[in-house]
Amino acid sequence: MKWNNAILAISLGFVISQQGFATNGYFSHGFGIKSQGMGGVGIALPQDSISAATNPAGMGLIGDRFDLGLVWFRPDRTASLDNTAGGTGALDGNFSGNGRANFFIPEGGYNRVLNQNFTLGVSVYGNGGMNTDYEQPIALLSGATGNESGIDYMQLFVSPTVTWKPFINHTLGLSLNVGYQRFKAKGIDNFAAISNDPASVTGIGADDAFGIGVHVGWIGQFNDVFTMGLNYQSRNNFGKFDKYRGLFADAGVMDAPANFGVGIALNIVPELSVALDMKRILFSDIPAIGNSAALWNGQPFIDGGAGNLGDRSGPGFGWENSTVFKLGVSYDLSPNLTLRAGYNHNKQPIPENEALFNILAPGVIEDHLSLGMTWTLSSGGEVSASYTHAFKNDVQGTNAVPPQFGGGNVGIEMHQNIFGIAYGVKF
DSSP: OOOOHHHHHHHHHHHSSSSOOOBTTTBOSSSHHHHHHTTOSSSSSSSTTTGTTOOHHHHHHOOEEEEEEEEEEEEEEEEEESTTTTTEEEEEOOEEBSSOOOOEEEEEEEEOOOOSSSSEEEEEEEEEEEEESSSSSOHHHHHGGGGOOEEEEEEEEEEEEEEEEETTTTEEEEEEEEEEEEEEEEEEEGGGGGGGGGGGGGOOOOOEEEEEEEEEEEEEOOOEEEEEEEEEEOOEOOOOOOGGGGTTTHHHHHOOOOEEEHHHHEETTTTTEEEEEEEEEEEGGSHHSOSSSSSOSSSSSSSSOOOBBBBTTSSSOOOOOOOEEEEEEEHHHHHHHHHHHHHHHOOOOOOOGGGGGGGGGGOOOOOOOEEEEEEEOTTEEEEEEEEEEEEEEEEEEEEEEEEEGGGGGEEEEEEEEEEEEEEEEEE
């Protein structure tokens, strides 16, 4: 298979499959199987042709190569309600969101060295996503319909990337992030009562949107031991989810938030590398993600003025900005075998009083541990694998159900297991 056909196949794989990412908020904890085995580091330590997802400058340091990978993502998400319906408990219960338990997410990339100063490549990857599929109706959300509640959201980036070395040991990178995303919601019929377009809230099937943004980065190799990297990814501006213009703030807009980061890598001895990244994700800048749904005061929604679902100031998921710290270690045990390990921590973005809407999007994970390895074949190809466990975390929202819905407490919880395998080749 030619590389361009492989990239097309990866893109089509996203279109026909559903995605379940929810680790650093709704972003993946890392991009590329090698990076995932090291807790997601990569701003200063590029390892494959998916590097543009983390820092475009990394594509200038990996040489000519092709990579193809698959991630098996298995989240476990639950929700609970108590003291509902005016204290009667009529709508109380514990609910499993695992109607669909397994997700398979492809990724790939290709990079070519044009000359000593320039490279050209492309990375294809899942930037993030979220899925909940509650196996029994949640009456507080679905009302008398008895519909099962949940959402399915996926976001794919195709990132053509060019790099330039203006000085020895300094590399600049620029990616154009061409984005595709898809969303559908079901079983949230009760929310139609607070929408400016009640027919455009739930049960309408999937809707698609395309968008564009830019990603820039720099990597400086100061000596044989110390490398530093910086990156900035702009807000990806997407077209509207027109079918869900009565759900998302600003009539269906769901842009991808900007983020930026800094990383260092230390090549302590030839066999041992240690990397540390810090990443800041600006969730609150996107009205559909960041607007509060908790500030109720006798009206459907208050946040500097009344607003219904679908209004620009209308309720969203109430997510705060998130800072992510990643630490990874790589050790060459032999010329053919590299072992990896990593840790990833982020402050989950959901305040306790925002738990009601986030029954649909319980992105509460904070801590991850990762293991990985690469085996180099006699042919020169590389087989890499990774495993990440995202530890159980929860948010308990006392009085998170507003009086208009009868009051009550909301609990949301999630943990995850993530497996990845990839093949890469230098040429």
